[in-house]
Amino acid sequence: MESLDHEGFSIPDEAAFCLLMNIYGRACKDPFPLHAVCGSMWTNTEGQISFLKHAISAPATIFTFAHSSRLLALPDFASLGPGNHAWFCLDLLEVLCQLAEVGHTVSVRSMLDYPLGHCPELLLVGLGHINTAYNLLQFEVLSCAFPAILKDATKRNVVNYLWHINPCLTLRGFVDAHSDPSCLLRIVDVCHDLKILSAVLESTPFAFSIRLAAAACRKDHSHLEKWLTEKLTVYKDGFVEECVNFLKEAMNAASYVVEGTTEQPQASVVDTYWEACPPFIKVLQSHLGQLLSNQLSDELRELCALYESRNQGPVARDIPTSEGGSDDVEVEANAYFHQMFSGQINIDVMIQMLTRFKESPDKREQSIFNCMISNLFEEYKFFTKYPDKQLKLAAVLFGSLIKHELVAHLGLGIALRAVLDALRKSVDSKMFMFGTTALEQFMDRVIEWPQYCNHILQISHLRATHAEMVSAIERALARISSSQNEPNAGNLLSTEQLVSGSSSIEAMEASEPSWQLMGTSPTQLGRTPYPLQQRQASVLGDRSKISVGTSQNKSILPSQPSVPSASADSAFN
Structure with a gap:
């Protein structure tokens, strides 16, 4: 039977095939040699296809x-497929894949209509064992059979088999x-069940x-x-x-849900995407300084x-904003600053x-914070x-916020960049004094950001x-270098990246506005970027017209600053 591959061989119909098999059965009692028709592609590929089609x-x-010496041995699939075990034969599947890639698709x-209709999981798992140059047949069967198998929770074992034999195909x-x-939700379940999400x-x-990841x-959302x-x-x-594309999709889809044009399970995915928007925006905002594309x-x-x-x-809820709060919250918040600057509290x-x-x-106390x-x-x-003494108090407070972890994420990045900007000012400037005083407060934490230290x-x-x-900073960096273990580097990476940015901070001009130096703007913080003096809840009013010592209800400085108490002074001595 090894000589069947010759020019002119063809099986025209089922009767001819049965006749050939009867002749073989009478002439030889051994099982038909499958390697003769499935072991490799024939030169006469049309003749081979005509034989296999009937077989x-x-x-x-x-x-x-x-x-067959290469028979798929899966007890769960024993009842599937025709009685002749055709779709359990890996040699058959391999030669069919090869034939499909040489023009016989x-x-x-x-020939696959029957298994796709009656035993798609058997066909898919079988093809999962086969790798060819282009995997054309494997991919086509995958696209036809996999979605239905995935959505059927009773066929979880099929996805499990496929993952273990061919992860790439899965x-x-x-x-x-x-x-x-529906498939996305099932993919999430499968990934959790098989512990393959990562x-x-x-x-x-x-x-x-x-x-x-969003689903x-x-x-x-902390893992996200x-x-x-x-x-x-x-x-x-x-x-x-790609994250920006996802956010666009999530927001557009949410609009359709609001309009009532979306039903389950799509509505569930839309809700999931919408709920994932805040962590996406939060992390993306904290990395704005690294982006090379202004368009992005x-x-x-x-x-x-x-x-x-x-x-x-607001999205970035870790960046506090004063807009939207009541006037009495603003008044009380600034009253605490007045007490601090006047020495009433240290x-x-x-x-x-x-x-x-x-x-x-208490939400009111959170609003005041x-x-x-x-x-x-x-x-x-x-x-x-600011007068020197009040500026020192502001510096101690600024640095203490960092030391005691009262600001995080983008807020922490803003504070760190503000201190770094101040340190770069000339030695005889007020802001250099502010920077060194603030840095002294969180020296025990600064090593958490090695790039910032550099x-x-x-x-x-x-x-x-x-x-x-x-x-002190150099010694701490040396210890880290020798141990090759940066403490908390993973947890604080986003903040450090915000501080360093993809474009060097050294390139920033000293004359730039503070919001630019901090790598953000009022708009990025969820604020309306209109001039400070035009804000109803203005902090100090128009500083170009009003001196620091002038009485202002909204100012965080007292109207006539008194000498801070010894306890307050001791905070920066």
């Missing part, structure tokens, strides 16, 4: 593949099917992995933030672009504004109060006009005036 559909009494595809199935909301996220295109981490930060750090603009930065700001307008609230009391307000279940931090950040641009060490005049501070 796969023949009754087991006429022709069988049960004696249509003929081979017609990943392709996930990617191709995820546009169907592997899938690391091995698939961003367009898919971003959506899978998979819907119950714990960590994953986004890791990807942004490595892939930068390329990853950000602009798109992200527009999306933030769009989300806030629909959600009726810095320690101020920090204890802010800590209590931040963690308070947000208002105070926001006003202090805005006041930074006016610190050059920026500090590059300031030559700081070494000349504060040698002990510089030496």
Whole structure:
């Protein structure tokens, strides 16, 4: 039978095939040699296809593949397929894949109609064992069979088999099917069940992995933030672009749901995507300084504004804002500053109060905390006009916020960059004094950001005036270098990246506005970028017309600053 491959051989119909098998059965009692027709492609490929077409559909009494040396042994599939075991035969599947890739796709595809209709899981798992040059047949069967198998929870074992024998094919199935909301939700379940979520996220295109991460981490956004930060750090603009596309899709889809044109399960996915928007925006905002593309930065700001307008609230909730608060909250917040600057309360009391307000279940106290931090950040641009003693108090407070972890994420990045900017000012300037005083407060934390330390060490005049501070940082960096273990580097990566940025901070001009130096703008913080003196809740009013000593209800400085008490002075001595 090995000589069947010759020019002119062809099986015209079922009767001819049965006749040939009867002749073979009478002449030889051994099972038909499958390697003769399935071991490799024939030269006469049309003749081979004509034989196989009838062999796969023949009754087991006429022709069988049960004696194949490469038979798929899966007890769960024992009842599937025809009695002749055709679709359990890996040699048959391999030669069909090869034939499909040399111009016989249509003929081979017609031979798969039965298994696709009656035992698609058997066919798919069988093809999962086969690798050919282009995998054309494997991919076609995958696209036809995988979505239905994936959505059927009773066929979880099929996906399990496929993952273990051919992860690449399974990943392709996930990617191709995820546009169907039902499939996406099942992919999440399968990944959790098989504990393969991390592997899938690391091995698939961003367009898919971003959506899978959003859906998979819907119950714990902290994992999503960590994953986004890791990807942004490595892939930068390329990853950000896909994140922006995801945010656009999420917001557009949410509009359809509002209009009532979306039903389950798509509505469930839309809700999941919408709920994932805040962590996406939060992490992306914290990496704005790294983006090389101005267009991406602009798109992200527009999306933030769009989300806030629909959600009726700020996205970056770790960046406190004073807008939207009542006047009495603003008045009370600034009253605490007046008490501090006039010496009625010292810095320690101020920090204890802010800590209590931040963690308070009372929404009013939380609002006061947000208002105070926001006003202090805005006041930074006016610190050059402060009297020396009040400026020192502001510096101690600024540094203490960092030391006691009262600001985080983007807020922490703003504070750190403000201090770094001040340190770069001339030695005889007020802001240099502000920077060194603030830095002294969080020296025990500064080593958490080695890149930030390197920026500090590059300031030559700081070494000349504060040698002990510089030496302490150098010793700490040396210890880290020797141990090759940066403490908390993973947890604080997003903040450090914000501080360092993809474009060097050294390139920033000293004359730039403070918001530019901080790598952000009022718009990025969820604020309306109109002039400070035009804000109803203005902190100090128009500083170009009003001196620091002038009485202002909104000012965080007292109208006539008195000499701070000894306890307050001791905070910076």
